[in-house]
Amino acid sequence: MERERIGPMIVVEGKNDSLTLKRWFDCDTIETNGSAVPDAVLERIALALGRRGVIVFTDPDYPGDQIRKIIDREVPGCSHAFLPKADAIDVRKGKVGIEHAGYRALQEALASVRRPGDDAQEDPSFETVPLRRLTEAGLLDGPDARSRRRILGELLGIGYNNSKQLPKRLHQFRISLREFEEAQAAMIKEMEQFER
Secondary structure, three states: OOOEEOOOEEEEOOHHHHHHHHHHEEOOEEEOOOOOOOHHHHHHHHHHHHHOOEEEOOOOOHHHHHHHHHHHHHOOOOEEOOOOHHHOEEOOOOEEOHHHOOHHHHHHHHHOOEOOOOHHHOOOOOOOOOHHHHHHOOOOOOOOHHHHHHHHHHHHOOOOOOOOHHHHHHHHOOOOHHHHHHHHHHHHHHHHHHHO
16 A cells, blocks of 8 residues: 655654654654754754645644644744544553554544644634634533533544633634534534433
């Protein structure tokens, strides 16, 4: 089977993530080797962004999210791939990571890459999803808010977000009100099926 070619460099957390991706894809990776992200690694990411493009593909957990934030702050303009946590769990070891995901989950995540809007070139007519809509949808607080945010993040391809991160991430990835409403309807259906 011929491996699918991924043109942009993929930023991952460690060697095992690289090995997993290279098993399934013809790709090149940059490893952060932890959540501190040294200056030398940030320089490599910046170089890769200018020459080939970059996809940040970190683990679906707190350290992975911290790495994304550092890279977004220091090297703005990178694209992001998000893997649902359920697809990245090694049940036997109780660990979460890209290295534990199967081909289909990795392929779907890399096919759904998102790029944050460039604030300098934003369309001034673009409107973020109002906080009122997030509250009405039960995404900011309430008994099922965390589950709702997890499902919504997976449906939109923006990963899990806490209640403070969600409005920022919706804006950062330029999620339109229509996209939000479609994902919200799908989220409601999924939650209803789960309750049965």
